Amino acid sequence: MRISQLSAESGVPIPTIKYYLREGLLPQGEQTSATRAEYGTAHLHRLRLIRALLEVGRLPVAAIRKVVEAVEDERTGVHTMLGTAHYALASPPDPHAGDEDWEEAREHVDRLIAELGWAVSPHAPGRDELAQTLLTLRRLGMAAIDADLLPYAAAAMNLARDHEMGMIPFDGPRDVAVETLVVCTVLYGKALEVFRRLAHESESARLLTPARDHAEVRTQDT
Amino acid sequence: MRISQLSAESGVPIPTIKYYLREGLLPQGEQTSATRAEYGTAHLHRLRLIRALLEVGRLPVAAIRKVVEAVEDERTGVHTMLGTAHYALASPPDPHAGDEDWEEAREHVDRLIAELGWAVSPHAPGRDELAQTLLTLRRLGMAAIDADLLPYAAAAMNLARDHEMGMIPFDGPRDVAVETLVVCTVLYGKALEVFRRLAHESESARLLTPARDHAEVRTQDT
Numbered sequence: 001m002r003i004s005q006l007s008a009e010s011g012v013p014i015p016t017i018k019y020y021l022r023e024g025l026l027p028q029g030e031q032t033s034a035t036r037a038e039y040g041t042a043h044l045h046r047l048r049l050i051r052a053l054l055e056v057g058r059l060p061v062a063a064i065r066k067v068v069e070a071v072e073d074e075r076t077g078v079h080t081m082l083g084t085a086h087y088a089l090a091s092p093p094d095p096h097a098g099d100e101d102w103e104e105a106r107e108h109v110d111r112l113i114a115e116l117g118w119a120v121s122p123h124a125p126g127r128d129e130l131a132q133t134l135l136t137l138r139r140l141g142m143a144a145i146d147a148d149l150l151p152y153a154a155a156a157m158n159l160a161r162d163h164e165m166g167m168i169p170f171d172g173p174r175d176v177a178v179e180t181l182v183v184c185t186v187l188y189g190k191a192l193e194v195f196r197r198l199a200h201e202s203e204s205a206r207l208l209t210p211a212r213d214h215a216e217v218r219t220q221d222t
Numbered sequence: 223m224r225i226s227q228l229s230a231e232s233g234v235p236i237p238t239i240k241y242y243l244r245e246g247l248l249p250q251g252e253q254t255s256a257t258r259a260e261y262g263t264a265h266l267h268r269l270r271l272i273r274a275l276l277e278v279g280r281l282p283v284a285a286i287r288k289v290v291e292a293v294e295d296e297r298t299g300v301h302t303m304l305g306t307a308h309y310a311l312a313s314p315p316d317p318h319a320g321d322e323d324w325e326e327a328r329e330h331v332d333r334l335i336a337e338l339g340w341a342v343s344p345h346a347p348g349r350d351e352l353a354q355t356l357l358t359l360r361r362l363g364m365a366a367i368d369a370d371l372l373p374y375a376a377a378a379m380n381l382a383r384d385h386e387m388g389m390i391p392f393d394g395p396r397d398v399a400v401e402t403l404v405v406c407t408v409l410y411g412k413a414l415e416v417f418r419r420l421a422h423e424s425e426s427a428r429l430l431t432p433a434r435d436h437a438e439v440r441t442q443d444t
Contacts, residue, residue, distance in 0.1 A: 052362060079430040086419055118420060119427035126416045126423075133412045140274060140405055151385045152410060155377045156417035160425045163373045164418075170430075181422070183362055188374060189418060190355045193411055195378035196386075197308050198340060198348045200407065203382045205341035208301040208392075 003029070006039040010047040017047070023061065025050055025068050045175040052179045053085075056186045063088045071174045078170060078177065083121070085178045089185060090125035093132040105138070106131040112146060116153055164188070225251070228261045232269040239269070245283065247272055247290050267397040274401045275307075278408045285310045293396045300392060300399065305343070307400045311407060312347035315354040327360070328353040334368060338375055386410070 007014045020026035026046050029037030049071070053064045070076045070084035096102035109130045113120050120126070137144035168180045229236045242248035248268050251259030271293070275286045292298045292306035318324035331352045335342050342348070359366035390402050 048362075056358070056362070077430065079426045082426050083423060086423060090416075090419065113420065118424035120420050120423050124420060124423060126420045129416045130413060130420075133409055133416065136278070137405070137409050140270075140278070140409075142402075142405060142409075148389075148410075149413060151381060152414045153417045153421075155381055156414060156421040157424075159373060159377055160418065160421035164422065165425045165429060167370075180364075183359070183364060185419065185422065187355055187359050187362075187364075188370075189415055191352060191371060192374045192378060192414065192418075194312075194348045194351045194355065195375045196382065196411060196414075197312065197407065198335065198342050198346060198352075199375075199378040199382035200386065200403070201305060201308060201342050201346060201348075202340035202379075203387045204301050204304050207387060208299065 001039050003037065003039060006043055006047070010044055010051075012047050012051070020047070020050060023065070025061070025064060027072070042173065042175070045173050045179075049175045049179040049182075052182045053088075057085075057089055057182050059088055067178065071178055074174075078174070081174060081178060082168075082181050085182055086185070087125055089182065090129060092125035092128040095128075101135060101138070102131065105134040108134060112149065112153070116157075118157075159188075159192075223261050225259065225261065228265055228269070232266055232273075234269050234273070242269070242272060245287070247283070247286060249294070264395065264397070267395050267401075271397045271401040271404075274404050275310075279307075279311055279404050281310055289400065293400055296396075300396070303396060303400060304390075304403050307404055308407070309347055311404065312351060314347040314350040317350075323357060323360070324353065327356040330356060334371065334375070337368075338379075340379075381414075 001009070003014055003017060006012075007017055010017075012020075017026065021028060026043060029039040029043065031037050046068070049068070050064060053059045053067060059067070067085050067088055070081045076084075106127065109127050110122075113127070134144050134149075142148075164184055167184050168177050170177055223231070225236055225239060228234075229239055232239075234242075239248065243250060248265060251261040251265065253259050268290075271290070272286060275281045275289060281289070289307050289310055292303045298306075328349065331349050332344075335349070356366050356371075364370075386406055389406050390399050392399055
């Protein structure tokens, strides 16, 4: 298809497509004459991936380039390719080298992951993110012991194992696998966050004289 | 205690305490002379609550004032008070009045919550947040049917029922209950998000020829 049709089918404006071509995020089309190039479904898949990384993952162009490079390099295994996208979604804290509380929290996280038996790289940014969360909980006076954390680890693993890994089409194009991973991670993550708040409200209503008090929230809120 | 001791015990600088007093977020101390006021543990609790809403909840001062008003007004039931904090943490999308896809997504959410039997106010901002997430999933070509959403609802309710509601000290000061709710919601929510990414990595390693490929992530990442 021509660039105009690629734009129509993908919903991405032509100038934006040209920008992605210049930035190397989108591979060049097949040149059929001096002024004309042909694009195919691979380009459509790539545009969907870029949109997912940009709009859902909210990644900067430099991070998108890294993910696209992993997708394009067929020597990069699928696990590593997915890991590149996952790591790009992380927001690890600034390093706290030499801070004793930080070192202790990070060791706590490493020990916990080892005890869970999870196959997670020692360099996974999630380890630092989790250590930071632990540290903040403690500074606010919450114990944040393993008994508090394990239910979250168990819930996450159940969702990953029984539900989420099955969503990713491993046998299709590499772009599509990464796009699905990013969309699932971010948007079902958002759904989970909202369901938690709704579940809190519901349980709070059930525990705390529901009928009268529940009506109060409604009135106050309108 | 004097304001200087309140500052030392809470870790909040005196000018910030004075700002909270002016803004009405912190109740005035007991005036013991023209230039001296006494503060107590209630002030310490309030300062901890304000810090949690500010640093963990990342709420603007106007939203913090609303939460503080609900905490201070003893006629506000505990369920409504907690709901005020919860609703302040929400980030509902802009209204989409008249947009058919939006109306359909919102009806889908309302039906789902009714089928779950959850006691959630019709005005809970989470309903709109969930509808927006559904809409985005669909625009990206994901079916996002009930079978996809229900595991998240179940995981959230299990955590709320078996674990999270028990963390909140309902029999203590009102400030402490709200502070705990906000800290638990936000920080354990962050822990859950990170555990999900770690669980994905671990499952991906398990499914996709772990040994070799897993080592690749490590090498690439150093």
